[in-house]
Amino acid sequence: MKQGGVHKKLLEIDLTRSTVHTRRIKDRLLKDYIGGRALATRIFFDAVNPSCDPLSPENIVVIAASPLTGTTAPTAARGHMVFKSPLTGMIGSSNCGGSWAYYLKSAGYDIILIKGRSQKPALIDIKPESVKIGSAENIWGLNVHKTTDILTRKKKRARILCIGQAGENCVRFSSVMNDKNRAYGRGGPGAVFGSKHLKAIRVQGDKKTDIKKEEAFRAGKEQAEYIMKAAPITKRLLKELGTAGLIKLINLMEMLPHKNFQDNVHQDKDINEVSGEKIKKDLLKRPGACFGCPIACQRHTSVDGKTGEGPEYETLVMLGPQCGIYDLKSITKANYLCNELGLDSISMGGTTACVMELFEKGIINKQDTDGIPFLFGRSDMLEETIRRTAFREGIGDRISEGSYRFAELFHNPSYSMSVKKMEIPAYDPRSSFTQGLGYMTSPTGACHLRGGYAVSLAFFGGAKEIPRFSLLQSPIAIRNMQNLGIIQDSLGICRFTGFAFSTEPWSRMLSGVTGYEYSSGEFVQMAGRVAALERVFNLRAGLTYPDDSLPPRFSSQPITVQGQKTTLSQKAQSKMREDYYKARGWSVPEGIPSKKILESIELEEI
Ligand code: SF4
Structure with a gap:
């Protein structure tokens, strides 16, 4: 057929x-x-x-x-x-x-x-x-x-x-x-x-995508839409407040980073100033959606006569509280500029926060920053910093290399909050070890999405919910979440549908469209193949297992979570990393996919 x-x-x-x-x-x-x-x-x-x-x-x-x-x-x-x-x-x-x-x-x-x-x-x-x-x-x-x-x-x-x-x-x-x-x-x-x-x-074009079994496709689609209309995050939170609606919740979980991950302490009044509710009240023009999306988490906003989209949760935190900034208008304008110039706002915010901390600690001074006072909380220098970065002007030329290379230039790479030189997004790994393991083992560096988006498990997992600090359960949980992410990315669907359901409606829709029968088991097999290919590519590109680690701050500098001083120790990181490798069928301690596992997923030729 x-x-x-x-x-x-x-x-x-x-x-x-x-x-x-x-x-x-x-x-x-x-x-x-x-x-x-x-x-x-x-x-x-x-x-x-x-x-x-x-x-x-x-x-x-x-x-x-x-x-x-x-x-x-x-x-x-x-x-x-x-x-x-x-x-x-x-x-x-x-x-x-x-x-x-x-x-x-x-x-x-x-x-x-x-x-x-x-x-x-x-x-x-x-x-x-x-x-x-x-x-x-x-x-x-x-x-x-x-x-x-x-x-x-x-x-x-x-x-x-x-x-x-x-x-x-x-x-x-x-x-x-x-x-x-x-x-x-x-x-x-x-x-x-x-x-x-x-x-x-x-x-541009007008070619149609043909569907082999219309009825099977429609059954899966209706199932998906029904659940999405009932699940609280897809039905209400994302629709009404966009992803910025998460900020109060993440703060309540004591997971919201502050000043380059120095702590997780914020005043409620400050958080209210940068919340999804505040965006809705002061900036929102209308919600929007990607093509064919019923969730519609996009925010079309305007500020001081300018219009644009966002800010999304990650941008809001990384250009905001991570830099000690709670001025919504400045963050929004900085976000618009990142979009216009084509910059990743997570790394832009993470690198700016790193430069601010180096400045605060006296490791760099105004001579190194073109005279700009890189002080936490200074929202007035955000836009100019972004512009200089995009055009590689003055200090912007060094910022454009990312936080790791910037801090390394000043002999202090430990101030870069990154994994594999990619800046860590807006969830503190000390508040969820599962999230931390996701950052460590993401094939692309510290990405919350390729790393498995553990927050959705920790907070909204329902029956699947796992304790945030479980060294035992985290490796399997993060492997499964990363596999789900690979499946979602391969089906061309949004990660946020995972707040409502996992794979079953998708396997029905895909079977209907392609005419082939796809089971959830085959999806998982495919995910294992992709994880192995990504791993082998990285190993050949020079990755070694110590690269699957968090920056030293997270094991040495505690934050308070649930009334307790918490770090994610080196020992705990090693234990979780090794158990994750085992769960993948990779060698310990190196993390190399074994011959046996490659054969089982029909990749023996690599
Ligand atoms: S596809 Fe995802 S990101 Fe796009 S509007 Fe829908 S929920 Fe938001």
Whole structure:
């Protein structure tokens, strides 16, 4: 039977040679790797040299949609991008909402592979009838919003993926943006685009995604929608307050970081100033949604005559309390600027907080910071710092390398709150060991999403809830959560659906669309394969097991949680790491996938 849901077409673009090829994707590959993250990871793994310089023409970018993309499956318009990260030197793996992936499918392709480097700024233009590599010289130097406006002028049904000035200047944590404000944010994909002189990819088309068994698809879809309408987080919190609605809850759990993770102490009145409720009252214009999403967590906001999106929870905390700042207007304007220039706001906030602490401790002074007083709480310097970072001006040039390289330059890398040189997001690992283990073992560095999004388990897990400090249960829990994340990223669906349900409705929908029977067990098998590929890539790129650790602060400097002084000790980290490796079938202490496990997931050839 012909598989539904896919065009079976991979578009290969070589920017050095200025050539375009269409390849047919093998049925077996599509069956085993479905789409999105899994398919992109496999194709990337087979095509790239793990020891390549991430900013060289040798690096490869793979962007994939899923068989559900293009159907009415809820939230299923997300794309996934895989590349070698210039921030971590490891695999980069980033997921994005919006609508671009939907239009890629409409143009007749499931996946794109981009390699080489164009001599001049390039625009890739993809339509069903043609694919062209054109000049982007007229838009090089423009921000994300202007670029998008120019490229969609008189082309209402076109969608744009592009970089801003931060990507052009190869800032190591620059993002690739979609629909202006949706980001492939973490790990510096923008810098990889910039290094290839690739400014934008425009997609348009009208091709339909066929569904093999309409009834089975509809049954899974109705099941998903029914549960989402009943679950408190998807039904109410995200819809009414957006992700910023989480801030009070995370603070109540004593998990909200403060001043570069120095403590977790905030005044209630300060938290109220940056809460989802405050955004709703003072800034909200209207909610919004990614293509086909009934949850609608986006916030369209305005401040002092400017309009934009957000801030989201992570941005709010990282540019806010992490920097000792509780001024909502300043944080919102800083967030707008990150989107316009194409910067990952998590790493931007984490690096700014690191510089502030180095300044506070007297390790750097005004001579090192272009005269800017990098003091915690100084919201007036946020926008200028972001601008200098994107353009690599003065201190911005050093900030653009990320917190680890910045602190290392001043002989104090321990002030960088990062794992594998990627800044830790807005949940303190001392308040949830499961979350800490997720940061440690995420293949992409400290990413809450690729790391397993343990907060959703710790707080909203219902029957699956596990104690936050369980050394015993955390390794299995985080392996399972990471597997679920791989499945969600491969189906092209939003992580927030996990607040309502796990995999069953998706397996029904996918079986309906493709015509193949997919069980939850097959999903887990696929997730194990992807985790092994990511691990082997990283090992070949130079990863060793001590890289799967938290910065020293988290084992040496306690915070108070539930009335007790708490750290996540080195011993506890080793124990959890080793148990996690065992749960994956990897060797201890090195974390190398064993021959036996590779055979069991049909990856013996790697
Ligand atoms: S829940 Fe939010 S981020 Fe997820 S798909 Fe919907 S609008 Fe996009």
